Amino acid sequence: MRKPTGTWIIAGLAFSFVIALILFPRQRGQRARLVIQPPQGVAKFRPIRVCLVPEAVTTVSIQIDGPFQVTPVGGTQILLNQPRQAKTAVTLVLNGFRWDQRELSAPRLEITPAANGAVWVGEKEYPGKVQLIRIPGGRMQLVNVVPLEDYVACVVDSEMPREFGPEARKAQAITARSYALAQMQNANPGAFYDLHASTRSQKYNGRRYLSSDGRMLAGDSAESLQLAYETAGMVCTYEGKLFCTYYSAVCSGRTSLGSDFFSDAAFPHQSVICEWCADSPLYRWQTLRTNAEVQEKLHRYFADQGSRFESLTSLAVGPVPHPGGVAPVIMSDGKQTVSLPATTFRRILGTNGLYSHHFQVAAQGTNWVFTGSGNGHGVGLCQWGARGLGHAGKNGLEILAHYYPGAEVVVLTDE
């Protein structure tokens, strides 16, 4: 997940809210109360716009198994109206797009399948509409415009296996919705999309997808749809405002202090103890890097910074400055000693195998051995911890109360 940017775009729409439900108390022992004030700045939910590819593309494979129409985005002219579309490569031409043998003249296309239909984009099938948006440089962005709760259901199944249990997945649904709505509010006014379909935002595999070995897998399920609808409109708020709910896979015993990682981290991203994620395979891990690789990457990093770093002579990890904080990695080339945050050091080395910023390092022959714990930045809800808490009998709201202390869950409706 990444931090949101931009400004609110849906504030100011005419709306009224009925806040229907609560929530959990701010502190242990405090009784739940009915929230009657709506979070500020949240209006009627429009479909969320999900960017489907990490980089803009020049061609895209489209397949639609039922009736559909293609119109210009924001227009009514029907450019195509067909009972189905066999797999075809859509490319850019001078004034629009080439679709099979036709040329469709529009800078942006919107594919609208019939009710409950979906659109295959490459190896994944997405519910809702798909937009092909021409951008400068002869490329296009691919955007899925999907009803919020359908999106939430897919994210729940993409982010959390069913084995994690219904209460952990309920917490995940509320967290995913809060995150998505915060991204929607914070998207730049001119942006074509609100968030990404990957862990850059939240994992979103659509309704169905082909695995790397060619198997067809479900991206949502009756259970995830039910969880989304059961929790429909439920979001995390702090002091009456929706906040961006950061979360990660495995915190390994204590969540990270949110403000150390995200400039917009709301107060509930405090560092809290988590005793429930030890079942994760990445609770503890080890990875090796050759000294040559570490040296080369450090050389390149410091050269990019305009400085010089000679042969690495020592490497160690210092203590964390405060609970939930980031330890320094201290390195020397015999002439100078440099300290970098473990998060930065991890980025320099590449995150593959170095699953989190919690690690110690030791020399072993010509290698450096990294012994670490956890997976991801560790801020907010710990997904494996939510699983453990759910299996221990806590409900979804109690799970959220633990990982977002001080937050309240409210239900937003736009009656």
Ligand SMILES: [Zn+2]
């Ligand atoms: Zn944890």
